Amino acid sequence: MIENIRLNLQRVIDESYDILIGYGLLENIPLDLKRNPLGNKYAIITDSNLKDLYGEKLLERFREENLNACLIDVPAGEESKSLDTVGYLVGKLLENNLDRKSAVIALGGGVVGDLSGFTASIFMRGIPYIQVPTTLLAQVDSSIGGKTAVDTIEGKNLIGAFYQPKKVYIDPSLLKTLPKREFISGLAEVIKYGVIYDRKFFEYLEKNINEIKRLNEEKLLHIIRTSCIIKKSVVEEDPRDENKRAILNYGHTPAHALERLSGYKCLHGEAVSVGMRISGWIAVRKGFWSLDEWERQNRLIESFGLPLEMDFEIEEFIKALYYDKKVEGGTLMFVFPKCIGEMASINGKYKIPVSEKELRIFLRELVNN
Ligand code: NAD
Numbered sequence: 001m002i003e004n005i006r007l008n009l010q011r012v013i014d015e016s017y018d019i020l021i022g023y024g025l026l027e028n029i030p031l032d033l034k035r036n037p038l039g040n041k042y043a044i045i046t047d048s049n050l051k052d053l054y055g056e057k058l059l060e061r062f063r064e065e066n067l068n069a070c071l072i073d074v075p076a077g078e079e080s081k082s083l084d085t086v087g088y089l090v091g092k093l094l095e096n097n098l099d100r101k102s103a104v105i106a107l108g109g110g111v112v113g114d115l116s117g118f119t120a121s122i123f124m125r126g127i128p129y130i131q132v133p134t135t136l137l138a139q140v141d142s143s144i145g146g147k148t149a150v151d152t153i154e155g156k157n158l159i160g161a162f163y164q165p166k167k168v169y170i171d172p173s174l175l176k177t178l179p180k181r182e183f184i185s186g187l188a189e190v191i192k193y194g195v196i197y198d199r200k201f202f203e204y205l206e207k208n209i210n211e212i213k214r215l216n217e218e219k220l221l222h223i224i225r226t227s228c229i230i231k232k233s234v235v236e237e238d239p240r241d242e243n244k245r246a247i248l249n250y251g252h253t254p255a256h257a258l259e260r261l262s263g264y265k266c267l268h269g270e271a272v273s274v275g276m277r278i279s280g281w282i283a284v285r286k287g288f289w290s291l292d293e294w295e296r297q298n299r300l301i302e303s304f305g306l307p308l309e310m311d312f313e314i315e316e317f318i319k320a321l322y323y324d325k326k327v328e329g330g331t332l333m334f335v336f337p338k339c340i341g342e343m344a345s346i347n348g349k350y351k352i353p354v355s356e357k358e359l360r361i362f363l364r365e366l367v368n369n
């Protein structure tokens, strides 16, 4: 005799949130939170570089609004995206008396965003958090979409959760202090958005290279806003990363392999640039994309000062590709442009398999050219 007691837990959840963009927005966050509270106490989590640049001032602003807040920092750099740091942060949150009714403010680049979001997702089984991205990469990419994660020695982002922020506050004026190389690196993702989704935006980038590089306010605002809208549209279509969201990973299968081979010395956007040249070439050779447009993409990448090539040994590179989360049943999967502004699909599926044999041939052609 078996008894069956069913626990019914179907639920409809609304995880919608606003992305606010504006110069000088940072200062206004405490006032906005006073009007629309997220918790009884706030922990601002940031890194060692940003603590003095923006963290202390933001904490000050919270206090001016009589909001209960504390500031916690972790060493800057990818090494902080670890379970050890999550443990450290949980300790600090408890030490500062944060509880189930408190909230986290992630003030930083993708490292702080991924780490704080993940910590918020597990602290007391989940407390709300907001994103205050400070790098171009974080403002156009990592702060939106709710992917949170930490790395392990086996690889990047292997532990994590889908956990959406309650709000994203993007203040482009913070980019003025960002090292140039980091800024340029973030532009790789911006170019990616043009290639995968928006031809007009790609043309806009071609026409405004110098002003964008000089951080012209109007142009910067336009590229951030457009990138956010593209990411938002793709995430809305496929929040759980089951098909279409893979197009956001254009160039990323090779990029992740290159990052791994470089011992994570190259910046993410630099690897993505080289990755877009490689994925684009495979797209051309497999008949998805035209040679002309591939060359046009590469010219844009280069004119922003991003690399198109990195030294690697083909067999080692292929081995490193298998660590990608897009590998399915042992097969390497790529996403390919069909034209600038649109990605290719086969029977509605955007991830397209490539055999090792084909890959070897295409890579040799690239290396020899
Ligand atoms: P990062 O967070 O390490 O920041 C880069 C450097 O710039 C750091 O030294 C930081 O202290 C400094 N910095 C940040 N903002 C600054 C500012 N305004 N002024 C001066 N210095 C500043 O790097 P990142 O490129 O922003 O993020 C990379 C991480 O993002 C990776 O771990 C990657 O896995 C993750 N990521 C996540 C997603 C996602 O969807 N969650 C998407 C893409 C990347």
Ligand code: ZN
Pocket (backbone or CB within 6 Å): 141, 189, 252, 268, 272
């Ligand atoms: Zn990326």
